[in-house]
Amino acid sequence: MTQIWNIPGGIHPPENKQQSLRAPLGHIDLPAELVLPLNQHLGAPAEPVVAVGDNVKTGQVIAQPGGQFSAAVHASSSGRVIAIEDRPLPHPSGFAGPCIVIAPDGLDTWINLEPCPDYRAQEPVELVQKIRLAGIAGMGGAGFPTAIKLAPKANQPIDTLILNGTECEPYITADDRLMRDRPEQVIEGARLMAYLLGEPDRVVIGIEDNKPEAIAALRAAAEGSPIEIAGFPTKYPSGGEKQLITILTGREVPAGKIPADIGIVVQNVGTAVAAWRAVVRGEPLISRITTVVGEALDVQRNVEVRLGTPVAHVLAAHGFQAAKASRIVLGGPMMGYAIETGDVPVVKTTNCILAPSQQELPAPPPAQACIRCGMCSEACPASLLPQQLYWYARAQDHEKLEAYNLFDCIECGACAYVCPSSIPLVHYYRAAKGDIRQAQVDKEKADRSRERFAFRQERIARQEAEKEAKRAERAKAAAAAKAKMAEKKSNAGTASDPVATAIAKAKAQQASAQQSPVEQRAKLERQLSAAQGRLALAQEKLSQAETEEQAEKCRAAVKTAEIKLTDVQQKLANAKDAPKDDPVAAAIERAKAKLTMSPLEKLNATIATLSERLQKAEAKLAQAQTEQSAHVEALQLGVDKLRAKLNEAQEELASHSPTTADERAPDDAASAAIERAKAKAAARAAMSDTDKLREQVSSLEVRLDKARQKLADAEAEGSPHVDALRTAADKLANKLADTQSRLENA
Ligand code: SF4
Ligand code: SF4
Structure with a gap:
């Protein structure tokens, strides 16, 4: 006997389940068009792998998973692809979305299936991939890709597998029908999933006690196995994932966490059957059991519908009386949503098509002001404060909404059901969730844009800095080249330009004039030495002259040298403050003395000097x-x-x-030298x-x-x-x- 825990809140609306259970599971003809949305699941849309005009077979992949968090889409009957275009989607928004449209050929020709009866011979990971490619998604209503749930992370060891057969929503009996008609497949589905999850300690199928036939069928099918069939008191919404976990295990999934974080995986019983058929029979998900119910129909029952079948076609097959219907609802009266057109197709999550009469499900009365009665809080199975959430949703105070755990709301509608002011509370919550998700998406986009902008600015700044550095380098090199060229020109001009040379000479003279007396005296002494040398050289040349013409030229040179020597001697004599030990002064004195010497003395002095x-x-x-x-x-x-x-x-x-x-x-040294030179030249000539x-x-x-x-x-x-x-x-x-x-x- 399985222990059952109670959950907070909850309500007991009229069940209205018997209408659809009186008739056996039915089948309907194929429609003229099968409209298969690319996104029948949570996550990324599938990507078409067929083109318009392609002929397809039943079960053929027409769109592959668009990512890890996605599911494939298959042709639900053989035929030809006649369009890939936007069509109205089964969604509260009523928006259109991309769909592959197939015109069935009526032959329903299947692809070759790849059954795998002995799946335990394969690795779980291979089987999970097979389930993924078979397009299995949660059939309880959420549409969560099944393969994701069957592959928990390494840090999420699973000890409990729960199959959800609660089906607490009024009117809906699809799972009940399945459990009654195919209990063996449900049990096999549970065994398969247990294998894929590493054989958890506990496998339990939870069913409300308003389905005794289903409970009995499952218990018979599970006879001798460790699989528990747990019936528990009916209360809406016991079928919520977190609520069912509490009911069957007494454990609570913390806010912001998922069941796998506490070692539990929950799968819908219909999903388990679909996974088992995909693995063992090789059948992709191309149909599902849908409850077709409501007083606006002649026939109310569960029917196996090919995915993509327009709702209008299903209703027509059940004697739909449009004038009688108050509206058409996909899902139950608590969590379902009204659709505007019957063109929307049955998809993987369509568990019910409700066509109630005006009396059966009248339009809700106009909303009144909240009277703060607190009944919504008492009804909430998630222990939330619906009244506060309502106010914050109206104020669009996203921070407060998140602080009050808006995302723990399972949109069960229990609060709105009990609200005496008929406030459509769930609508506010859905809108608020959508706004917050959109704000998060916008924020992420803005953050990425800001990061891209900052990165771009940084890149531009870096490039500018590099350019500036290169420009500075080029300018520096150009300046150096220019300076070098100017220096060359300056040197060349000084060397070849007579004007520049004169200027340089004048500068040198000016510098000379600015010389100190000692420097001037030293310079004069050098000039004296040079003049003496020139005179001696001239005298020597004169002495070696072999012709009269040469002698005449040499005499002129001797005369010039004597004049220069005399001039230098005079300047040296006039130089100021000549130090007594100054060699220049001494030379001058010697020159003066030489002028007064006799020829013999001069000759001795010359010999000494030489x-x-x-x-x-x-x-x-x-x-x-x-x-x-x-x-x-x-x-x-x-x-x-x-x-x-x-x-x-x-x-x-x-x-x-x-x-x-x-x-x-x-006193004529030059004449004496000339005479001596003449004599010597004559002697040498001889x-x-x-x-x-x-x-x-x-x-x-x-x-x-x-x-x-x-x-x-x-x-x-x-x-x-x-x-x-x-x-x-x-x-x-x-x-x-x-x-x-x-x-x-x-
Ligand atoms: S049940 Fe309705 S009226 Fe009462 S507190 Fe909640 S929202 Fe207000
Ligand atoms: S719809 Fe949300 S707030 Fe209202 S009762 Fe259900 S879980 Fe609580």
Whole structure:
């Protein structure tokens, strides 16, 4: 004996079930058109897999599931697809929706079915998929895809399977008829579902005690099995899923949860039969038992109707008297809804077509103001506060509606049934639920749009930043290139432009004018040294002139050099504050003194100067040779010249006679030099090559002796010029040997 628990609220409206149970299950002819909506279930619509003009067979898939939360649609009879278009749907809104329209050929040619009598040889997951593809959806009225319920999550272990045979709504007897006529199929359906759910501890079929024939039939069919057939007192709405769970188990499904969360799965008995037929016989869902009832009909009964059959065709088959009917209702008087046209088809959830007379089910009286009687709260099986929900629904206060658990309302209509003000409370609740769902959809859309917008803004900002960085890089590179070009032009202009050169020179002069006295004196001293060098060079060239024309040119050069030297000496003399140890000042003094010297003194001074310069030049040459400088040759030439000049001066000194000197102007150094040069040039012109070589050998020997002497002195002093002097001495020795060789061969 199954323990039964009570539920809160509930009502006992007139049952009106016997009218349709007097006649056996009936069948009707196929209509001219079968209209099959793509969305006969909760979830995503199915997707057509046929086209207009296709010929289809009974049971053929014409639309496949549009997702996991969806169900397939099958041709409910063979024929030809004549349209895929919007047709009026069996829905409270009365809206049209996409449907596949088939013109039956009357042959009712089935597809080849794939029965599976030994389903336990297959994995539950394969069987669930078979149920899904057979298009099975909850046939109690909700239309929930059955395969979803039969595949609970891993964290939802199922301990109880309940088959719902309550059918508490007045007038409806489709499940009663099924349980009476096909109890074995119901029991087999329960066994199949238990297998698919992992054999839960308890399998119970719940039936109100107003269906004793059904209870008896099922108990007979379940004889010897652990399946419980639980009859319990009739009270509306005991057939609500959560209410039935409480009645049969004493457990309550928390708000916002589903039965699987507490280990329970509830399936309608008609759904269980459909699943069993799909698995064992391979039959897709193409028909259902529908109660056709009401005083506006000549025949009231349950009838097996092919899905897609227009309601008008069903009514016509039962002697519908339109003038007598107050309205046509799909479903029962409590939870059903009136339809505007008989063109809407019978679908998977159509458990009743009610065509009541005016007397039988009169139109509700006009609603009155709520008198706060509280009767609605007492009737509510979900322990809600219908009066508050009503007010909040009217105020469209969605937050309050959700806070008062509007979504726990099963729209049973018990509150409206008892309301003395005849307020259509359920209409308000349905509208409010629709508004909240739409608001949630709109919010999700807005959130997605906002996210997309924010992402787009971020992407644009990132792209702009990247562009800006590239622009900055290009500008920087362009500026660098421009500066480089300007620098090149500036350098080129300075080098080639005489004006720029003059400007640079003027700037240099200006800078020079701004030099300190010491700097100016140093500069003058350099100029003095240069002037002396030029004069000496000019004098040397004059001395080597071999023709009168050359001598004349050299004399002019000597004169110019003397003038320049005098000018520099004058400037140096006028320079301010020359330090006493200033070498420039000393040079000036030496130059002044030289001007007052006698020719012999001048000659000695020249020899001293030449010796000093030669020594320095040789040191530089030695250094350059050590460093393997590119100036070695030039320095060597300078050294040779100085050495030659020194030799000449020494020779002149040696041959100097007071008479000769006295015959010359005592203060005309240039004239004396000219005279000496003339004499030397004449002597050299008269010399043979052998004599010249001999003279060179003699000169080189003198120089070599001196070089070796200097080397010895440097080595004794530890001078840093030792190496350079040794190199120079070696070179002199080599040169002497070469000259001697040439002399010998001459
Ligand atoms: S039953 Fe009707 S009148 Fe009474 S409180 Fe509820 S809504 Fe108001
Ligand atoms: S329709 Fe909703 S509020 Fe009214 S009695 Fe039923 S469950 Fe309660």
